[in-house]
Amino acid sequence: MTKLQELWLTEAIRLREEHAGPLQDQEANRLARAAGGELSTRIRHRARWLAERDGLVLALRHWLQGARLALVVLAVLAVVSGAGLGFAALGDGQTPVNVFWALGSLLGLNLVLLIGWALGLAFAGGQDAVLGRLWLWLSEKLARDAKAIQLAPALLLLLQRKRLNRWVLGALVNGVWLVAMVSALVIVLMLMATRRYGFVWETTLLGSETFVALTRALGTVPALLGFNVPTVEMIRASGDGALNLDSARQAWATWLVGVVLVYGVLPRLGLALLCLWRWRRGRADLALDLNLPGYAQLRERLMPSSERLGINDAAPAQLHQVQSPAGTVQSTGALLVAIELDERPWPPKLPDSVKNAGVLDSRESRHKLLEQLSRFPPARLAIACDPRRSPDRGSLALIAELARSASATRVWLLQAPPGEALDAERLGDWHSALQQLQLPFADCAPMSWLENGHD
Incomplete structure (x- = not known):
């Protein structure tokens, strides 16, 4: 059992005793005193014994299994959703593709939610992520163990003390969206490889120079990675209709793939890796808050004053x-x-x-x-x-x-x-x-x- 799981079970035992009253813990306290160590070590030893006795260790295994299954479910939903975005963006190839409508379909919702997550991370700690709450809910339902009901709240309380919940949920949210964007990009590549698409842009209010500037600006970073960007002449000509030139089709297709990769896939990948790094770095600092009433009242039972002074009761x-x-x-x-x-x-x-x-x-x-x-x-x-x-x-x-x-x-x-x-x-x-x-x-x-x- 890892240190995180021990702390998690200890927190779950504390919540259980707060809601249902003290447990029968005479043997657990005796074994914890015999094991020795600091107060936090004894509290963890006591909680692990109680968790094994009351079936909470098995409930934790069921919860973890449910959490893994919930991740699989979310990953499948992300793959299906990303594929749907790819098909919706390009269509069946019978009509020309409006490049900015396609770009909006592929990146619009992703960018809006990415900005919302970043604002939530900055101002609310990221704990209100919808995908994170959905994952916790699915984990509990798929665990199918009544004793696992206190595990999710215990985990959140434990992580909130070091503000690690934002990074765990951030890794989850960005990871799921990364899978969705990769799925969409793969579908786009497959469709472009098997169908002939023409690309246009249309407007009533804006002038052609606006689209030229926007296309060139969006293609700046992809161009640094080797992706083609349509020339100014190609961009202007595409406003009148799809160009029947292979070079124009390839330039627009490469530009669209590059923009999706740079502004859709790479940001999610970078943020997911950042969240994982912060999580792993902060996980080593997790500890119990011994000032909580549930732990403070255990001090005398697990580290009695006679023991701390080195005095033992006389035996018969x-x-x-x-x-x-x-x-x-x-x-x-x-x-x-x-x-x-x-x-x-x-x-x-x-x-x-x-x-x-x-x-x-x-x-x-x-x-x-x-x-x-x-x-x-x-x-x-x-x-x-x-x-x-x-x-x-x-x-x-x-x-x-x-x-x-x-x-x-x-x-x-x-x-x-x-x-x-x-x-x-x-x-x-x-x-x-x-x-x-x-x-x-x-x-x-x-x-x-x-x-x-x-x-």
Whole structure:
């Protein structure tokens, strides 16, 4: 996952929490604290974990797929529109082509929208580009994922802080118009190569010298690139009718192609490359705004003052053994922990290599153990449960969280006390729940496995 995608998901999580309230993030916060780093790094780590848990990472993939498909749709529309402009400009060849009507058909709308985009870029930041809004709308619709609804607003908010949205949308708008103009130019070349066209200009109000000056002025830059420009005599003669000379047809055709290339294709190409360059240059500077309320309130949870001062909460006696270097818990150690036992003798007799983490019967004990496991994950973990209790969601979530902190985990379903029988239906619920968690379980003590790694 790229840095941009991480920031994007983080912003989406912030928007989601602002609208729907805080998420259940205890495990995410614990893992972010264990990962270390600056506050922004921890916030991104937390957001990525939450996004993976809640399916937002998959929604982002769907959104990106939809965005690519939307680009393909816009490109196809641009090709078809450009081809339509080319056919409309030259016609079927049965009548002479009015060169300035053809030029207006090929360049008029493009130049008007280009000027409008430039003014919007200068005064409004370019965020109101119609094509840009259409692309975002299509991306969301084609993603077909309800969870992707907050991704587009999150992306825009993230980019607006560095004013990069103007360059992203600018690259899109100019790129689409570049495709349209290239399509129109290709159609014009194909038609000129397969049909015989005559070229004229007509006027009622203006004199011939006006068209001579305009034609020569428009052809100045194309002439520098090697395109022919009609002579003054050709321009004047074309006002009375299409010249039946191959040299005149070729001169007008070359002039028209050169003008479309210089004033239609090249400006869009240059602006698209400029927008891409500005986007790539500014993308590296993207960062979270830690002053936003959604991020500021995470500071104490992800970088508590006790941690920043280098002070750790004192662990209970049992947990001190877990983080002891002599126990080698981090690499090859084994740990036994119990969850909410009702007046049972505990712990059982343990081999010297197996450490006892006690009984988790309060929120504080759970959090402390999880903090320890995030720093010193055991190679083997056995979780003892009392099957006389129902396997509620809280207990199963704790078992899953503990299991994620160890290389291998087994669940020990304790036998009933003497003179008492286990409820078969409740025991079946435990079996079913643990199978869904894909955790091995047994009703006998896994001491051999804890000590040696095998039964």
